[in-house]
Amino acid sequence: MAWNVLHGCSQGLRGPLDVLEQKVEIIRPDGQAAACTEEPEIVKLRAGDRMFGMMPLPFATYPAIAMRYSSVDVSKLKRSLGKALTAVPMMAGRLRSTEDGYEVVLNGEGVPFSIVQSSEKVAPDFVEEFRLPDFAIYCRPPAVRAGREPLMTVKLTLFQDGSGILAFCRSHMLLDGSSAWTFLSFWASLARGDTATAPCTSREKMEELIPDESRTQELAQKEIGKQLTNSWFMGLVGILVPVLAPVVDTLFLHTRLGLNRHRVYFSEEELAVIKDEATPTEVQPGQDKWVTTQEAFCAYLLMTLGKHILPADAKGVVQMMFLLDVRKALGLPANQLMGGGLTFTSVLISDLKLRTLPELASQLHECLSKHEGSLEAQKARWQLLNGACEKKMEHTLMQEIHNKTVDMKLAVNNSSKRPLLDFGSGPAESVVSDAGPSLLVPAKGGGLFLYLDPNVFSSAKCSSKEKRSQALEALRADLPQRGTKRKVHG
Template identity: 25%
Template sequence: MSPSLSTTPSSAATIITTNASQLPANKSSLVQVITKCTVLPDRKSTAADLKLSVSDLPMLSCYYIQKGLFFSPPRIPIPRLFSLLTRSLSRALSFFPGLAGRLTTNPDDGRIFISCNDVGVEFVHAAAPSLSLPLLLPPAQDVPIEVQSLFALNGAVSYDGHFRPIAAFQFTELGDGALFIGCTANHAVVDGTSFWNFFNAWAELCRSPDTITISRSPDLRRNFFGNSTAVIRFPGKAGPEVTFSVGAPLRERIFSFTSAAIRELKLRANRQVNYSAELYGKQIHDKKLIAEGEEISSFQSLCAQMWRSVTRARKHLRPDAPTTFRMAVNCRHRISPPIDKFYFGNAIQSLPTTANVGEVAEKELCWAAELLHRNVAAHWDDKIRRGVAEWEAAPRCFPLGNPDGAGITMGSSPRFPMYEGNDFGWGSPVAVRSGMANKFDGKFSAFPGRYGGGSVDVEVCLAPDTMAALIEDEEFMHYVSKGYDAEAVNAN
């Protein structure tokens, strides 16, 4: 079958369709590609070129973001559902023209920008008849490697956006009728806030086909240090190399924390309780409260506990060695004047907090939590601008990874609307998962809990021996819920 092309954008999804027999055999044998197509925006873009910012450029060496959603079986025939997804995607791309473009480097000055040229995104329809929700979402077990096959563009580095789609989507039917919708997006083009804003917009247009606009339009003004003249140059036009070792042995698991467990951690972090020596090894005698307005947050409390527990689980570390906990900080509201909360692009900085292994492992939770809290609380306009100036003086890609084996990098956020707003017309998602991209020993991602109320799920990637030791940590596991309830999901 020859590819068919509709060359004029219209109210219908504009697609280039390819027969499955023409596709490369790069999927797991468990996942069969049925159709692959290119979806174009339903309106011609009028957006100007979008220059990569000081927060976009460092991401060129990172893999694309890969996040997706599991859904219970829909009561919609698959052919109709496929049409709904592609048509609404076409409409959504008109509001987010950067996703349907390509990266371009100006040969004269080396500036890299997004050309909103309407070349479209990749959309894959696949089937996995031997996979099901219970198999892919097992309770209290490692994440099955088969989840990685539910995403398109595996192995794409953000610099590849010069010649590969900036975004790609895979819609997979599972054997039990459940669905997975995976999104792969260039990390030099979007951060988590932009990623989930787009996902929400796509879902909104899918469940409300007559909607003319979207409720949360992206801000395309590129005003996050848009006046910077800094560029990154790559000799030989080969692009950057990934900064961490790919293929090292890893175990990946989702740890779920109920809202009650997180409240308990927050109380400990703010020194408001006294725990028994039998359970925790020592008492917290200092019950003083953090000053008003200085309260350690729930998420900082959870991060501190994970830092302590994982550091203890890394048996090979010397007590006097440094350990660093990095978290991505959304700078949209932290600079003066602030930028729009729906600013399209990266507006983040990586915030490291460093201490000695022995102190993190042995001191109380409140000590580590306060370190994290003080660092985040100080990260406002002056510090952000200082970080930008330092980067402009020596432009470089972000060194993602864990070279000394003692670090943790926390990505994503429990505040992202992963469940809220992602009903495509047949019900809310039942689980969030990510692909193989940007995973290494010490890479964590935080998701909102499935049932809301302040619950949090943390995707944890660790070396096998460290994961085994972490699961044996009684203090840590005290806070972890029993895990994913497959029966509840299937009954949803």
């Protein structure tokens, strides 16, 4: 199957890059010069994988990761990618629909590797999120599901001083965020010439974890207080998504719909102060007298944003959601590749306006470590979601879980502990992804970048541009000082 870099993929109408030359090479598993002509091996996808590939591009259906490097060894990148695909051949395959879902055909069609020569002198220090369609090759999800487009693309944009932007896109049906970083880390190890353990691609254990209908309904009764039923919403989604997806995808690629998160930097020292000031000095019996950096930082976000965007008459009931990796809870290897290995854990907080920073952080900690975010709870939530997917009731479930009546919602995906990848020419100098919701990514030299999802403002019914700007400025200007342990309005 011939693949055209312009077919079904992103070539932004506003593309600001002055391109001198562009070449596309198809990278296949080592030793495979062409696509397989005999009957290839098949990898059956779970119903839970389907969920992550059915929505338009703004829903991170085919998300990108873009990294900035001061120098790039192109030949080393291509050779090592061939080795990585040999170990993980499904990424070089194509999807095929079946009567009851989808499967990956390991036919070696390959991964398009696009190399662009720009006339611009130097790569930008940061790839702003709205410019991702200029640097990455997005494929439209319907074409990916139909097998007309690849499951993964790579684009390298080279600048005159030798710097470059390496962008990687993939189908969420195969790789969630953790899986994407696992695959990229493996590829980077091969590029450096290091001995590397291939990611786990076996899916047998995952299949064993999928509950039957009876167990799914038991979990639903426990988790959401009712059993799942087919609803009109699922039928409406099935009608509207295929109709609207082409329009939404076009808006994403050419007007950057949804690529509008706000980037804010926090240094290691600032994070350390936030953690110190969020650590409780007094706790209730049975509570821990410590919190993690993530819990402290998220408490600080809730406190600061709530101060500036909650209406004056709001009761201060907020929903804090964390995107957690469930591999440990499921007993799967840490390097297990899967499309849906992450699950949302939701924490409800009342009286936000009256809480101190340690009180907020302590509640998040207790919920994440012992209650809503415990390993047992993570496993139950994942099994419930995947059992619901088997019966095509996942949208009903997601409505029950996420549509809470609250004054503000904030959801966070913490990727700040992941390494800045080194493909043999030094670690990346910056990284960005459009996978959401609000995203924490590592910063060069330590610290992190917060990419804040503007949905937090709409959840609080804050439409004032002035208030939004004040809240964003406060994230930097209102950092706690040591020894304060202050309240929201202190």
